[in-house]
Amino acid sequence: MSVTTQFDVAGGRIPSSAASPGVRLGAGSLVALSWLVPVLLLIVWEALARYGWIEPQLLPAPSKVALTAYKLTVSGTLLHDLSVSLLRAAVGFAIGGGIGFALGTLVGFSRLAEALIDRSVQMVRAIPFLAVLPLVIVWLGVGEGQKIFLVALGVAFPIYVNTTLGIRQVDPKLIELGRVQGLDNRELITRIILPGALPSILTGVRFSLATAWLALVVAETIGAQAGLGFLALDAREFLRTDVIVLTVVIYALIGVGADSLARLLERRLLTWHPNYGAGR
Template structure:
């Protein structure tokens, strides 16, 4: 067994121990079923919801909202980050306003979003887009500004054209920071989605949790929490895979280096 495989196995040890302890405590009666149902009970609930198709209906709705918000917010954040990173004028015009909006809590924006968009899908996607925008914007600006000035001087001395400078120096140099922003943005997207799905809706993992709360279905509430956790881990793994593919040239991101 390689060291990397060993570390991967060890990373799952703590969650498995928690599940075993949780199941044992529930079966021994140390934890009330109404308060914290056993993992086996949560698994049965998941199977029943999957069998009827209800789980996939809600999961699909949440994934579509998250994906749409990520694409829109990520695109806008990247475009703004590139503009501010390259242009002092754009920084003077845009950065302070962006930072002010970033400081506003989501729950404070929620009433205004309802006024603007009502309770349609557009409002939910807007909230996710807004959450995704800021991590990608900040890390794109940071990545561009951390480019080694000597590389830029060398490119100018050798007569490299500006598009080539961006393609061969700026984007590769800023990519580690940009992908870090992507990882943060993926986490923020799900946090925003939880808030967004508290709006009037009939589909989504957030709706499933809110509906279960009304009927005191603790097993369903725990299932939604576990689903969010699994999706978060899967999204982070996807981001790490993207780092490995795009940053294979970088010693800190090369395969086997992490």
Template sequence: MSNMELSGIDRTVIGADRAPSSQRADSALAPTATKGKLGTRGLQLLSWFAPIALVVIWEWLAQAGWLLPQVLPAPSKVIRTAFKLATTGTLLNDLGVSLLRAAAGFVIGTAIGGGLGILVGFSRIAEALIDRSVQMIRAIPFLAALPLVIVWLGVGETQKIFLVALGVTFPIYINTVLGIRQVDPKLLELGRVQGLSSLQLIRRIILPGALPSILTGVRSALATAWLALVVAETIGAQSGIGFLAMDAREFLRTDVIVLTIVIYALIGVAADGIARFLERRLLAWHPNYGAAR
């Protein structure tokens, strides 16, 4: 088989038969036209307009006395509090502890969810054995499972990492299965006609075709990881951003509470930015990713 034929299978053919050519052209031209008017940097700046406007209005309302400091402190006060906690080392220590917990749970959950998703995606027998149990566990809320997890694992680091891993597993699992099952059968047939082996079909057609869905699962899992960590750090934690918020609640420090919320939001934006970067790099061949984003 020639290199030209393999290149056509790897990059061009995936997703080529999913829509008529006119629809693909329209969907490709729309973001390109918008991007041409504003540019990539202009679009990035535009995405920050609403958050910055909200902060400005918030500061104005607080300075005008419409917002009581005990209810919602001004952004300037929150910034001063952040600087004070950072200089004492408290904020950086708690932030580092939370990041380590989230990273450990994310890696474990991704490995479990991805492994199970690949098994179920490729095997109907594995689906019959695994999927129903996974869906039943997924339906259990964090707060309902928390007492049993504490009985099993206590309130130490293991409990917190376990809850994060549990939350991450399900979006990775669901999107991995969905991505594998949504690969166009025509592409598989084309690969067989070209003489690709089963391993080559998986590596060159199935996994690249499933990658957009898998990366969507990663983005969802990043948000779920922080949600699970907040729940975990409210019970028996001695450090971490969640502990900082709970400790501030005891002393009615609304400025610290708002600071922790802002930190969660900024971490979420940074994590989503990393996921988008991975999409642009790994899906450069896809018409809806790469240069269009």
């Protein structure tokens, strides 16, 4: 007897009745399966490094990187630099996310606001971080302000675009139904429009979390006295590839953790949505 399974497609799920025959996997099995390829890559990497196929000066073995992480953690260096980077990312995310959401909401509801704001925002969004970095240094120096500004700048655009798109994509029939039910403008916004736009907004949050770290890496390459970027640059000066690889691994783990947090937020806030919920 065959059973059906459900597959994620573009952040959603195919109903069981529409899925092709296969084996139903539990949530724990799917999580374990998602880590299969990274674990296999680590095993192959370790084997190649141990048997001399990879020069340790170019790419040290995972065991060497883990030992370096332990030593830096015991000394307190890693935890200090990690906490500094996390604080910069959190403050920049809060500022940029708030600005992006506010502008996206304004443009989403008002064609006049779109005419006044959107073109300028899109022009700024097209400027690469490295191009604007010299100007930001002239404005803010190389202190914390410069780093937080770059993170906020990178975070604001994904949330702005997805907030605007989410509001514009709410089904007009739902709005009309709300008016028929006697809802005023405030109730339409809070009970229909914003909940309908929430999947798109949370997608913007997921994109912006990744962009926040990208912007922070760029920001911490200039004048930083602490942080993961500073740790990597300092290690480069002494050819400590194990420390450099460690910072890259930490960035990857933070990215996975941030995305998992965003997915958890989706499940909690979108329990009413058929494509989300506890079963996802």
